[in-house]
Amino acid sequence: MYRYDNYDSKIVYERVAQFRGQVERRMSGELSEDEFRPLRLMNGLYLQRHAYMLRVAIPYGLLSSDQVRTLAKIARDYDKGYGHITTRQNIQYNWPKLQEVPDLLEELAHVEMHAIQTSGNCIRNISADHFAGIAGDEIEDPRPYCEIMRQWSTFHPEFSFLPRKFKIAVTGATRDRAAVRFHDIGYRIVENEAGERGFEVIVGGGMGRTPIIGEVITEFLPKEHLLSYTEAILRVYNLFGRRDNKYKARIKILVRSLGIEEFKRQVEEEWEQIKDSALHLTQEEIDRVSAYFVAPDYSDEPGDVSEVEAFASSNPKFARWYKRNVHEHKVEGYFAVTLSLKAPGVPPGDITDAQLDLVADLADTYSFGRVRTTHEQNLVFSDVPANQLVALWEALDENALATPNVGTLADMICCPGLDFCALANAGSIGVAASIYERFDDLDYLYDLGEIKLKMSGCINSCGHHHVGHIGILGIDKRGEEFYQLMLGGEASDDASLGKWLGPALPKGDVPDAVGKVLDVYVEEREDGERFIDTYRRIGPDKFKERVYDAA
Amino acid sequence: MTQRNVIRNREIVQDDWEYLGAEDAVPEGGKVIVELARWKQEREALLQAAEEVGVLLRGDDDPKELLEDFEHLSAISLDFPKFADGRCYSHARLLRERYGWKKDLRAHGDILRDQAFFLWRCGVDVLEIREDKDINDALEAFREFSVTYQPAADSQQAIYHLR
Numbered sequence: 001m002y003r004y005d006n007y008d009s010k011i012v013y014e015r016v017a018q019f020r021g022q023v024e025r026r027m028s029g030e031l032s033e034d035e036f037r038p039l040r041l042m043n044g045l046y047l048q049r050h051a052y053m054l055r056v057a058i059p060y061g062l063l064s065s066d067q068v069r070t071l072a073k074i075a076r077d078y079d080k081g082y083g084h085i086t087t088r089q090n091i092q093y094n095w096p097k098l099q100e101v102p103d104l105l106e107e108l109a110h111v112e113m114h115a116i117q118t119s120g121n122c123i124r125n126i127s128a129d130h131f132a133g134i135a136g137d138e139i140e141d142p143r144p145y146c147e148i149m150r151q152w153s154t155f156h157p158e159f160s161f162l163p164r165k166f167k168i169a170v171t172g173a174t175r176d177r178a179a180v181r182f183h184d185i186g187y188r189i190v191e192n193e194a195g196e197r198g199f200e201v202i203v204g205g206g207m208g209r210t211p212i213i214g215e216v217i218t219e220f221l222p223k224e225h226l227l228s229y230t231e232a233i234l235r236v237y238n239l240f241g242r243r244d245n246k247y248k249a250r251i252k253i254l255v256r257s258l259g260i261e262e263f264k265r266q267v268e269e270e271w272e273q274i275k276d277s278a279l280h281l282t283q284e285e286i287d288r289v290s291a292y293f294v295a296p297d298y299s300d301e302p303g304d305v306s307e308v309e310a311f312a313s314s315n316p317k318f319a320r321w322y323k324r325n326v327h328e329h330k331v332e333g334y335f336a337v338t339l340s341l342k343a344p345g346v347p348p349g350d351i352t353d354a355q356l357d358l359v360a361d362l363a364d365t366y367s368f369g370r371v372r373t374t375h376e377q378n379l380v381f382s383d384v385p386a387n388q389l390v391a392l393w394e395a396l397d398e399n400a401l402a403t404p405n406v407g408t409l410a411d412m413i414c415c416p417g418l419d420f421c422a423l424a425n426a427g428s429i430g431v432a433a434s435i436y437e438r439f440d441d442l443d444y445l446y447d448l449g450e451i452k453l454k455m456s457g458c459i460n461s462c463g464h465h466h467v468g469h470i471g472i473l474g475i476d477k478r479g480e481e482f483y484q485l486m487l488g489g490e491a492s493d494d495a496s497l498g499k500w501l502g503p504a505l506p507k508g509d510v511p512d513a514v515g516k517v518l519d520v521y522v523e524e525r526e527d528g529e530r531f532i533d534t535y536r537r538i539g540p541d542k543f544k545e546r547v548y549d550a551a
Numbered sequence: 552m553t554q555r556n557v558i559r560n561r562e563i564v565q566d567d568w569e570y571l572g573a574e575d576a577v578p579e580g581g582k583v584i585v586e587l588a589r590w591k592q593e594r595e596a597l598l599q600a601a602e603e604v605g606v607l608l609r610g611d612d613d614p615k616e617l618l619e620d621f622e623h624l625s626a627i628s629l630d631f632p633k634f635a636d637g638r639c640y641s642h643a644r645l646l647r648e649r650y651g652w653k654k655d656l657r658a659h660g661d662i663l664r665d666q667a668f669f670l671w672r673c674g675v676d677v678l679e680i681r682e683d684k685d686i687n688d689a690l691e692a693f694r695e696f697s698v699t700y701q702p703a704a705d706s707q708q709a710i711y712h713l714r
Contacts, residue, residue, distance in 0.1 A: 010698045018695045151700045157672035161637025238641050278702035285711040
């Protein structure tokens, strides 16, 4: 993984010192809260319902075991013993004290981490396919390009006060696991007819109040132009994005109002001027950064997959976990393993300090000391050899971390909701828990197959409800929490936005309504059809009738 | 006329520029900054009356409109009505890097020390730090970072050219 050199580390430590000064100026009253606000936001520090919340960046979701240990220590020393993995692959702490945040940041800096640009109207943490570098369907590892863009975007002097936040995702695989069509800019590494690699660039996607599927602005961008093209997009957005209404300030609104053709014309007119500037990306730099992402030293004898399968056939508990939480790896004899953070009674994505320490130890023992976070709020051990898989499972199982529900209905994405967030209109964690309880029969969940349930506590859609196969949105109706159901969203290659099923439901009715939706699916599905396929084939009517007519 | 202190090229200096509203009389022999619209309408009169003239550009103005006027102007001032309005950072870079503006480039409005470094990097060399803030304190901002990642008006090098 990428390691800081003197430059990187200097920037991060200087940032800590700068923020320490800003906090001191706030504490002394020299800065008003209004003046402090944009400064702390640029460092991921939000004022939430009960306390400050700090969001720590995990660039493209990649962590070393040492970094995980530091995250555990921070949970213990600065928080109430846990952290929360977000849908942007970051980690949030809900209870830090303002005056302690500079020390916390310093601890992060010791392990090459920071909270730079994890909020505010700037370029945010860049996310990537969580199977980057290990997926069988990958054309090229996207992480070097994420890192190159991370550096280019860090403290960018021109783009630190954009109309609104700006999110970038990159995938190098043929199957999109990074939701590139729902980002301000999404990049897909592609190959052209000449066999050269470059980027398909998708712009203007996003969720929030106005969900829009991004459009392709260029089908093939040679790699050397990655930074100049991105800068051109940002410059057009910075100058012409709306600033009069924060709900219309994202780039998607600009792209939609100009139309993709006109937007592209403006971007490329700008790009012509800068494509041969110092932003021209050299092959040397690509090679230098790529060298940090070379594969670990895989064993020649990782063990035999057939032995794993033999064990699975004798141990149904392991078999369930193996089927749901273990994924193919491009290297024969290796697996990627998902650690589900969707255990019963725990808010989705939450993890304790002790669990983080355990994860770090397990990563050292079984997965080359590497851990990843996913936008589905889980963790991944990326490189586990077949002959260690059972041992890893046993260790996880002993610690109740082998919840075998990845990809099922229970693997819900969920924002912190009304319990923590100052923006939320309704709770989401409680509803997630009630759905979890209602559908606790694993066999039933497995029978249902892949279903993405995504829930947000307000229309800002941090829980990505627009792209859930089943989406749930919490709203406030005259002081009471109500929930709208939407069906048919999908974040991947066959991207689609969910559609409202009908009027909002009271909190207590949500699990039953989800149950009715599932009943219709089970009755209507044809051989091997996923929920989303059935919905697309038969449309909303039958679901609607079942949920609302019998009520 | 009132004098104030500004930061010019990272030093505190007295400033004798005056901003004129659309209707204000032009002081004989003064150094005045007017909005783009007034400049376009009263160009000759302004140049005749004032000793030096500058133009205040807003975020939605197009700096290209001044290209023909560079030789007559002594300063361009960029308006930051709010801390969060970042359009003029782009104007600054375009004026410096593309259009070749060499004279004073000022930041006017809601200017705090925390923008100073970004503004400097985009080519702004005169900072009108808000008058209720300690201007000495703002000088500290230039020392906060010793390394930058990306090329901008202050350096045409990306960090990867140094590595």
